[in-house]
Amino acid sequence: MNTTIYYFSGTGNCLKVAKDLSEQLEDAKIVKISNKNMSYLKDTQSDAIGFVFPVYFLGIPAMLKSFIENLQINNDAYIFAIATYGGSIGAPFKEIRTLLQSKNIELSAEFAMMMPGNYQVLYPPVSPEEQTKLFKNEQEQIKSIASAVKASQHVTYKVSALINAFSKPLYSIFFKPKEKDKYFWTDEQCNGCGICSQVCPANNIIIKEGKPTWTHQCEACLACLQWCPQASIQYKKSTVNRGRYHHPEIELKEFLEREIE
Ligand SMILES: Cc1cc2nc3c(=O)[nH]c(=O)nc-3n(C[C@H](O)[C@H](O)[C@H](O)COP(=O)(O)O)c2cc1C
CATH class of the missing domain: 3.30.70.20 (Alpha-Beta Plaits)
Structure with a gap:
């Protein structure tokens, strides 16, 4: 299965996750989402497409939103998303599902990976000990994500109805x-x-x-x-x-x- 993993990353957590996952899959490449590649409009070759991104204010980065909006994808591709987050995931998959639904495409699998929080505007970096624990956990979780992707499994990440209802308003208010x-x-x-x-x-x-x-x-x-x-x-x-x-x-x-x- 030919897989392309698109990642957005500010401090490397998502790059590390994308890289580790690509190493577990047979035929996978990883591609950065940045201003320089927003003209990347078409991916009709990949059998599987993944998006790896950081949670921003319980939602998704604005650039990821534009990237998905612009990207032309085959309807039968297996699409998965991995959200890395520091502690409160919110409802980022709901946004991705909505973006894909407008193209008649299904988000097949949703994975959440807790990583060191990088929003140092609000809090200090996590301790080296805590980082070690999170990175060990990442290594384990990558293996199970890789198995699920290889088997084109359907995976839904469950969030409470309350979070689903309130994440979007919070995101719109705080994230400018x-x-x-x-x-x-x-x-x-x-x-x-x-x-x-x-x-x-x-x-x-x-x-x-x-x-x-x-x-x-x-x-x-x-x-x-x-x-x-x-x-x-x-x-x-x-x-x-x-x-x-x-x-x-x-x-x-x-x-x-x-x-x-
Ligand atoms: C602007 C901003 C907003 C964030 N909002 C959240 C959030 O709502 N919930 C959360 O758990 N982590 C939040 N984080 C932490 C990141 O999602 C987390 O550290 C992520 O792994 C960073 O990935 P990266 O290193 O690939 O950029 C935020 C980080 C930034 C920079």
Whole structure:
């Protein structure tokens, strides 16, 4: 079975999951979702298609939504989705199901994977001990997801009726990603290296007079803040004394690769 796994990732959790899963499947490739590949409009070759994404405010990243909306897929492809999340999953699959239904396509399988939470605007990174536990669990869960995908199994992730009802309103109220970048600033440690601009999946950052400038196309993924080697990017005052996180097994080089050929 020929599988394509599309992933969106700010700090590497989803890249790691996509990569690990592709290694368990026989004929699988992984493709990054970023501003540079939004013209990737057609995938009628893959027998199976997966979307791996982080939960954002109990829903899905805006760029993933546009990507799915634009993508032409075969009706008989086996479609699965893996949501990585830090603690409260919400109802992201409901959104994906709705997006696919408008194309008469079914979401066949839904998987949720708890990973270290990366929204350091609100909380510190999880401890190294907790990370180790989550990564061990990820390794186990990947095996069962791979078995389910190989067997084209139907899997539904159950969420309570309450969460289903309220996730969407919460998401709409709190998640205004494009406006979020007005709160980023750099402290005196910034040396204008430009890594923030390179890691941004939305191509939202330009380096002007040696400093990053955000151009209001933000996805709020925090890649800029989390990958800055100087930890000089801040969000309001909340991140000033906070640690940073990106998946320890994902190198910057690998994170930057995987644009569509
Ligand atoms: C803007 C934003 C919103 C988030 N919202 C949620 C959320 O509602 N629930 C949750 O459990 N985790 C939330 N998270 C945490 C991420 O879903 C989680 O850490 C994910 O694994 C990150 O994947 P990545 O490293 O591939 O970007 C949020 C993270 C960000 C940056």
